[in-house]
Amino acid sequence: MSIHLVKGLTLAAALLAPVVTTLYFHSRTLAAARSKQQDQVR
């Protein structure tokens, strides 16, 4: 495997990490908001 491929994929993984992390926690936050809203309706 070429060094360019390794470096490129490493960079891609480093870029993906904060995006995926943010989207994951964002979805959990919104799920928590929906859950609280349903609790209030009940």
Add this chain to the structure above:
Amino acid sequence: MYVGHIGFGLGAYSFRKTLPLWLVLVAAQIPDWLDAGFCVAGVGRGPFGLYTHGFVPIAIAAVAAGALTFAMTRDATGVLVVVIVVASHWFLDYFTGMKPTWPGGPVLGMSLYAHPAVDMLVETATILVGWLLYRRTLPASVRNNRWTYATLFALCALQVAGSIAFALNMGGHAKC
């Protein structure tokens, strides 16, 4: 700049929360994704990354991202937000590195990567401000939720890890 771009994206999202969050975050990183693509393809990035971080490629990326945003949302304000987010990449990188302008033009920057502790402080502050703006878009019931704070802490942790990697020269200054 590394996670600071995501911080800026979070802050920009707060001005148009009808935009898909993923779109704003990826828009903030486009020149770096071009770097990764050029690297995988084995294509040179040009002097100082001129082909990915110069004014011309960033302008092309801003227009492309704006067009994609318009096709997805039909929202002119949303397009403006995304275009600004793409363009912000150069200005944020100005603080951390040495960035190209145009072919034959000057290479500008403050090179904070040479001072990893200062770089980490600047990027963490950018993340914090962006997160505070983002937090205002959330329903009041979850603004102090553990997941909301987890976003901040996880981004800061990634930045610290990135800064340590740079300090140890693990990432190296040549991306490819």
